[in-house]
Amino acid sequence: MHLFYQPAAVEYLTEDDSRHAIKTLRLQIGDDIAVTDGHGNRHLAVISTVDSRRCSFRITDTQTTVPRPFSVRICVAPTKNLDRIEWFVEKAVEIGVERISFFFGQHSERRVLKLERLEKIAVAAMKQSLQSFLPRLDEALPFGELLKTSIEEQRFIAHLPTDEPPINLAKRATVNGQYSVLIGPEGDFSDKEIQQAVAAGFQMVTLGSNRLRTETAALTACQLLNFLNV
Structure with missing residues (x-):
């Protein structure tokens, strides 16, 4: 139908x-x-x-439809090539995501993001995947302002720590949680941003051994959290 x-x-x-x-x-x-x-x-x-x-x-x-017992929020810096972030939004909605938030970091190459087209892509993906919930898409905020909006109980930043053994997101997260994952821009997070995130309660995690593009990392985080809750 x-x-x-x-x-x-x-x-x-x-x-x-x-x-x-x-x-x-x-x-x-x-x-x-x-x-x-x-x-x-x-x-x-x-x-x-x-x-x-x-x-x-x-x-x-x-x-x-009853909401899922867990929720996934992906916070990602928009890519320079907008097609890549549009691809991420489409696939994340198909897989399952409750909220997508955008931010501008110190190393972000893109500083302007209009949501109108992304919202249309999200609606199309929701209909294509036969879902009844439309994920929330947030206007892009400066990194520091975004951190203030993150109240999820399980908060992660996808960044490889240098002073401790890396832990994969799938092992750090626990089932049926309210998740928030930070994904940095092409130039990665700055040292100051990492410090800010850790101070705000974000735990550093890895998404695997391969170096991933921003949109791939964001989708991988979304997939890992969905698979964890299967």
Whole structure:
């Protein structure tokens, strides 16, 4: 069954979804669809009006999805090449993530980030993977300001320590936790940022023996925490 996204409490699809339903999928009156509000509610519905700008539907049943017993927040510095961060957002949403936060670090090459396109990518990934929760995407903050927003019980910074044996994220984290993972920019974290993160309760972890690009590291952290909770 086709899944659509309508965050408002109305019985018609958004203009983009209406166009997709009628022009691309060629759905007709009486066809069954599913509609999610992105907050865990999924409505089973039947198309009642065929209109490529405002396709209406009639709800026949509503199912509520229970949130996961754990939550994953990935805090990542936007990459210079925006395509890479768009790829990360798409794949992270498909795998499972509750929140993606962006920050500008001392070594960040990109200093401007607009969320509009990333939000559209997240919505498309949510629908494609048949999920009922739309992850939260946060506006980019300076690194120090981001740390103030991190209240998750299990906080990690993906950085290889030099004065102690490295511990993999999958071994450091415990199941059913509220996780927050910091992923640095292409130029890595500065020494001052690492000190700030540790002072804010972040534990240093490794994501494996290979050196990873920013977007790969962010997705790896997301995967490890999801696999830990399978």
